[in-house]
Amino acid sequence: MGREILNMSRITKIYPNGVMANKDVSLSVEEGEIHALMGENGAGKSTLMKILFGIEAYDEGRITFDGRDLVHAASAAVIKSGIGMVHQHFMLVDSLRVYENIILGLEPVKGPVINAARAIAETRALGERYNLKVDPLARVEDISVGLKQKVELLKVLLRGARLLILDEPTAVLTPQETEELFGQLLLLKKNNHTIIFISHKIREVMKICDRVTVLRAGRNVGALKVAQTCPEEISRLMVGRDVVLKLDKRPRREGPPLLEARGLSLTNRFGKATLKKVDFQLRSGQILGVAGVEGNGQNELAEAIFGLARGAEGQVLVKGRDILGLSIRRIRDLGLSYIPEDRLTLGLAAAGSVWQNLIPDRADSPALKTWGFLSLRKIARHAGELIEAFNILCRGPDQEAGLLSGGNMQKVVVARELSADPDVLIANQPTRGIDVGANEFIWKKIVEMRDAGKAILLVSADLNEILELSDSILVMCEGEAAAYFEDAAAVTEEELGLRMLGYKSKEAAAHGQK
Amino acid sequence: MDKNSRIRFEMLKTALAVTLALGLVFVIILLVSREPQAAIRSFLGGPLSSLRRFGNVIEAMTPLMFTGLSVTMLYRAGLFNLSMEGGFFIACVAATASAVTLNLPAGLNLLVALAAGALAGGVSSLIPGALKVKCHANELVTSLMLNYVLLYLGLYVIVNILHDPAMSSNYSYAFPSNMLFPRLIPGTRINAGVFVALGCAALVYVLLDRTSFGYKVTMIGHNSRLAEAAGINVGRTIILSQLIGGMLAGLGGAVEMFGMYKRFQYQGLPGYGWDGVLIAIVAQFKPQFVPLSAFFLAYLRIGADIMARETDVPSEIVAVIQAVVIVLISAEAILKGYQRRLVVRQARKEEALNG
Numbered sequence: 001m002g003r004e005i006l007n008m009s010r011i012t013k014i015y016p017n018g019v020m021a022n023k024d025v026s027l028s029v030e031e032g033e034i035h036a037l038m039g040e041n042g043a044g045k046s047t048l049m050k051i052l053f054g055i056e057a058y059d060e061g062r063i064t065f066d067g068r069d070l071v072h073a074a075s076a077a078v079i080k081s082g083i084g085m086v087h088q089h090f091m092l093v094d095s096l097r098v099y100e101n102i103i104l105g106l107e108p109v110k111g112p113v114i115n116a117a118r119a120i121a122e123t124r125a126l127g128e129r130y131n132l133k134v135d136p137l138a139r140v141e142d143i144s145v146g147l148k149q150k151v152e153l154l155k156v157l158l159r160g161a162r163l164l165i166l167d168e169p170t171a172v173l174t175p176q177e178t179e180e181l182f183g184q185l186l187l188l189k190k191n192n193h194t195i196i197f198i199s200h201k202i203r204e205v206m207k208i209c210d211r212v213t214v215l216r217a218g219r220n221v222g223a224l225k226v227a228q229t230c231p232e233e234i235s236r237l238m239v240g241r242d243v244v245l246k247l248d249k250r251p252r253r254e255g256p257p258l259l260e261a262r263g264l265s266l267t268n269r270f271g272k273a274t275l276k277k278v279d280f281q282l283r284s285g286q287i288l289g290v291a292g293v294e295g296n297g298q299n300e301l302a303e304a305i306f307g308l309a310r311g312a313e314g315q316v317l318v319k320g321r322d323i324l325g326l327s328i329r330r331i332r333d334l335g336l337s338y339i340p341e342d343r344l345t346l347g348l349a350a351a352g353s354v355w356q357n358l359i360p361d362r363a364d365s366p367a368l369k370t371w372g373f374l375s376l377r378k379i380a381r382h383a384g385e386l387i388e389a390f391n392i393l394c395r396g397p398d399q400e401a402g403l404l405s406g407g408n409m410q411k412v413v414v415a416r417e418l419s420a421d422p423d424v425l426i427a428n429q430p431t432r433g434i435d436v437g438a439n440e441f442i443w444k445k446i447v448e449m450r451d452a453g454k455a456i457l458l459v460s461a462d463l464n465e466i467l468e469l470s471d472s473i474l475v476m477c478e479g480e481a482a483a484y485f486e487d488a489a490a491v492t493e494e495e496l497g498l499r500m501l502g503y504k505s506k507e508a509a510a511h512g513q514k
Numbered sequence: 515m516d517k518n519s520r521i522r523f524e525m526l527k528t529a530l531a532v533t534l535a536l537g538l539v540f541v542i543i544l545l546v547s548r549e550p551q552a553a554i555r556s557f558l559g560g561p562l563s564s565l566r567r568f569g570n571v572i573e574a575m576t577p578l579m580f581t582g583l584s585v586t587m588l589y590r591a592g593l594f595n596l597s598m599e600g601g602f603f604i605a606c607v608a609a610t611a612s613a614v615t616l617n618l619p620a621g622l623n624l625l626v627a628l629a630a631g632a633l634a635g636g637v638s639s640l641i642p643g644a645l646k647v648k649c650h651a652n653e654l655v656t657s658l659m660l661n662y663v664l665l666y667l668g669l670y671v672i673v674n675i676l677h678d679p680a681m682s683s684n685y686s687y688a689f690p691s692n693m694l695f696p697r698l699i700p701g702t703r704i705n706a707g708v709f710v711a712l713g714c715a716a717l718v719y720v721l722l723d724r725t726s727f728g729y730k731v732t733m734i735g736h737n738s739r740l741a742e743a744a745g746i747n748v749g750r751t752i753i754l755s756q757l758i759g760g761m762l763a764g765l766g767g768a769v770e771m772f773g774m775y776k777r778f779q780y781q782g783l784p785g786y787g788w789d790g791v792l793i794a795i796v797a798q799f800k801p802q803f804v805p806l807s808a809f810f811l812a813y814l815r816i817g818a819d820i821m822a823r824e825t826d827v828p829s830e831i832v833a834v835i836q837a838v839v840i841v842l843i844s845a846e847a848i849l850k851g852y853q854r855r856l857v858v859r860q861a862r863k864e865e866a867l868n869g
Contacts, residue, residue, distance in 0.1 A: 308743060329745035338743060346743045349736030360733050360744035363726040373724045 005031040011061035021047040036205040039215035084161025099123040099136035146177040175497035255284030258455040263314035289470030290459040297479040302428040337422035347413040350402030355383035390415035407438030475499040531842035553825040560820030569702025575812035579711040580766020581790025582804040591755040592735035595657035598763035599787025600664035601635035605764030607668040608634035610778040620692040635764015643756030647749040686778035695773040707773035718801040
């Protein structure tokens with residue numbers, strides 16, 4: 001350790017929508033260290049790494065790696081110089097086998113055909129060497145998220161990477177898989193690989209990193225040695241004040257059930273059962289958190305209830321009435337609202353203005369009309385009120401929604417869905433990828449709804465969010481309701497993690513039984 | 515970039531595209547013509563050189579406004595198709611059939627024939643819309659194929675049912691003379707049709723920008739999945755948009771028949787649908803700009819015709835302008851560097867303000 005291997009100096013990046021994602025950011029990484037790059041969502045971590053990896057162009061600055069300039073190099077050249085990246089969303093071909101993914105672009109050949117035997121042997125040898133054991137012949141679509149991440153690591157290592165960038169590698173892992181990953185990273189470090197570890201989880205960084213660089217709002221706010229700092233200091237740097245998202249909730253006062261699922265099942269278009277006879281009850285004044293490793297049916301559950309995923313079987317009762325098969329209009333009229341998982345596909349029209357995005361569910365409302373025609377004045381007033389009440393930072397109702405920051409886009413969605421005054425809110429990842437201020441605000445709004453006697457179904461991949469907000473927790477695993485905890489306060493993160501993996505109890509996990 | 519600077523940018527882009535296209539045409543004229551000065555003079559100044567010629571511009575812009583509005587309506591809903599081409603044509607046939615077969619009193623006969631045209635245009639455009647909603651068939655493909663069906667169906671009706679045996683070509687019987695739009699200005703063929711078109715532009719503007727239906731259409735065009743999740747009936751709105759868009763083109767066909775012709779004379783698709791695409795693009799899918807945009811294209815067309823008659827440059831040169839304008843306006847990359855500098859400058863300004 002000690003020799004500087006990567007130097008990024010005074011990098012500035014402005015996105016086409018005018019967002020300054022990086023401003024004068026510098027980053028120095030030493031050989032053989034695990035260097036954490038921290039910051040809240042939207043702080044510019046991923047952007048900085050995409051710049052390093054040649055995916056995004058930068059407007060100013062200079063990058064040197066291993067003593068050589070990387071001047072606006074393309075990804076291919078960056079890989080060649082010895083940098084590898086494991087993206088947050090895996091870059092794998094699902095229908096191909098593991099070894100085929102790993103050798104893609106570097107295929108050993110025998111005449112005109114791929115030398116499969118050698119490729120398989122190489123994959124196996126590499127796996128042995130770094131303790132990343134994956135069956136080379138398995139199809140990627142059949143293996144777990146944790147294994148897919150190993151495939152990505154092998155891919156990067158086969159390409160001779162000495163510097164590995166891991167973009168939020170633990171976001172998709174259970175606590176147990178995370179532990180395993182850490183072991184592998186330490187092994188890589190011992191082999192003199194350098195690792196940049198992107199995360200916003202302080203605990204993880206404290207555990208395995210040597211140094212940490214913190215970004216906030218696109219700026220570099222500090223580089224520290226982990227051994228000489230404490231979680232509070234990092235947290236302060238990240239958010240600019242001493243907050244750890246904690247929530248003071250009033251004790252719950254539950255009323256009658258508002259939403260009830262009975263034997264809810266769904267089969268996707270590939271014939272795979274994504275929901276298997278799910279039952280639950282959601283009462284007035286209750287927040288029911290739905291936890292699970294991504295892709296275990298949580299999203300399908302939300303979409304099936306709201307009528308976005310068609311063809312569900314079973315019953316979904318709202319005020320005693322089965323809503324399966326009804327149009328979304330009818331479902332909304334019965335008092336349901338929906339915050340979608342991905343704001344840019346289902347939540348917003350990026351090309352539309354803020355006001356246009358605030359009223360699509362109420363375009364026929366007489367309150368927005370004069371003599372049967374839309375009244376731009378009434379709409380502007382309505383939009384203005386929502387912008388103020390939900391603290392949406394924008395230049396006004398006419399600004400294009402796509403130009404807002406992620407947090408403010410999400411506030412537009414939340415403002416619309418909450419102002420519809422629903423009895424039941426389905427919040428599917430309501431705070432994904434937004435800044436801490438907006439996050440806190442949305443949490444507050446959701447709890448306000450609960451205290452007003454509404455019912456909230458909260459689907460989230462963020463365990464902290466589930467544990468902080470929920471009154472009760474439903475755990476999904478492989479499309480089934482794997483566990484239900486009536487009192488969320490009595491559940492630990494570890495227990496939740498085991499249930500998410502499908503283990504029935506701690507003891508069962510120890511013996512490897514499901 | 516905020517909304518205003520975006521609009522400014524789009525206008526700049528349009529102006530640049532038109533200027534470049536004209537410049538290119540002048541270069542071509544300089545290269546091929548033995549009398550380039552005269553050619554350019556009659557191209558640019560010809561339409562203004564007499565009342566009759568300026569009248570020609572107004573006459574030519576009428577059908578262009580209708581198809582331009584039709585394209586605007588459909589594209590605002592995100593329905594990229596060319597059903598207005600066939601719709602315009604089949605509406606001409608339907609209006610002709612109504613005019614020469616029904617024996618209605620004056621006034622009523624014109625209204626019925628216009629309605630028949632609008633209905634034919636609307637119904638023919640419904641087909642690609644319904645296929646899209648029900649079978650997820652691409653509306654561009656189905657509408658293009660349907661246009662040929664409509665062309666030959668229309669020609670069949672004209673040749674076998676409405677053909678006037680006294681005419682050597684495949685023309686229909688003459689329209690009753692009491693149906694024809696009165697000519698408004700002596701020495702030109704300018705008729706009430708142009709006001710019908712302007713009225714439609716106003717109606718489409720109100721429909722798209724001042725009603726909840728138009729708002730829904732716009733949101734579906736922006737992001738149909740959001741519209742669906744918000745509870746908008748996307749299928750019905752799409753079908754209604756196709757119907758209205760087709761009716762606009764159909765009404766245009768009927769108006770053209772009784773404004774400019776004495777009997778049905780088309781032997782093929784007149785191409786107004788394609789022109790409508792250019793007009794809608796230049797008008798940036800805003801109905802209020804469609805008349806201006808139609809005037810621009812009509813002016814170029816008439817100018818080119820005059821140039822062809824008076825000099826050695828053929829009028830097809832307009833097609834070059836049309837092509838260049840479409841490519842330049844629709845090409846995202848044009849002026850990207852400039853746009854980027856605008857964005858960067860604005861971001862820095864805000865940065866400085868926020869400290």
